[in-house]
Amino acid sequence: MREVGEWEDLGDRVRECRVAADMSQEQLASAVNLDRTMIAKIEAGTRRVDALELARLSSVLGVPLTHFLSQSLTVVSRRTELADDTATDVARQSYRLEAALATWLSDVRQLVELRELPSRRPQRYPYAVEGVETARDAARWARKKLSLGFDPISSLMSVCEKLGQFVAVVDTPGDGASLIEDGVAVAVVSSQGDPGRRRATAAHELAHMVIGDEYSADLGIHTSRAERELVVDAFAAELLLPIDSVLKGYSESRDSVRETLVLLAASYRTSWSLAVRQAVAAEVVDKESAKDLRRRNPTRAELMEALGWAPQPDLQTVRVPPSYAHAVLQAWKASKITTARAVELMRGQIVESDLPAREESDLEP
Helix, strand or coil: CCCHHHHHHHHHHHHHHHHHCCCCHHHHHHHCCCCHHHHHHHHHCCCCCCHHHHHHHHHHHCCCCHHHHCCCCCCCCCCCCCCCCCCCHHHHHHHHHHHHHHHHHHHHHHHHHCCCCCCCCCCCCCCCCCCHHHHHHHHHHHHHHCCCCCCCCCCHHHHHHHCCEEEEEECCCCCEEEEEECCEEEEEEECCCCHHHHHHHHHHHHHHHHHCCCCCHHHCCCCCHHHHHHHHHHHHHHHHCCHHHHHHHHHHCCCCHHHHHHHHHHHHCCCHHHHHHHHHHCCCCCHHHHHHHHCCCCCHHHHHHHCCCCCCCCCCCCCCCHHHHHHHHHHHHCCCCCHHHHHHHCCCCCCHHHCCCCCCCCCCC
């Protein structure tokens, strides 16, 4: 049975989830078939919630049931508390991403504890990162560690996994979030951005792990948050599209500057803005030309034509890392988890009919 403090903690989470969903107490009460005063008491921690009510709250508020039951976590970019009169759209998205991240960490931990998913030690760049140039050095170090050379990254999720970070694609609005808790590094990336943005977000979250989060002393105590984000962005850009690859592409191309850059953006599956930024860093495009290029975004047809109409899937249909997916199936085959739990852990990558039929026993979820 929950103690008084635990009911208060549950109430805080219900309130923050409601605010994150941009709902009033009246709207939430109507959606879960309760009186508004009951919602107020739940949020105040003075009314207990039964399992059925908690399941309805989870469904209406769009957060996993485990979000109400798990312990609070320390997220890399700490958000401020959500309140009805101060919440912004950005704060709401941040909270929902944090909830998705906490659930993802819990799922990874379950498979590790079941001895089906080997834990991976997060890889950290061994030298100080003090600015944009050293951030690029860190990205080159990561590429060298993975024997990538200057080739395009085929699966960013696999790259993150090999460096010790488990990434999941979630349907929550926003960009991404990451944390390291007790030696386990996890990140979530929103599925709602375009492919280039998703890859940039995943690379950005990987940067937080490899070079240290935004509060790392390596970046300097007096460095502003904006300057630190520039450092993280430099790592992400160099990881996705190395400057040397840009130089090589332009030296071998007979096409126009823009056509060459379209081919690079398509081949390396980056956003147009990232490709232009790397062309400026490589000094093959000056800042004035870059302004013009940014106004002339390539169409999807142009990007596909550059590759001969080859598909470019990444962080789209694959929602979880390969080793994690393997661990889920092994845990299911060993009857350590139910079919419903296996489908839940795979985050939409499979449905129940994809698994062979079997008799369910009373298993722990």
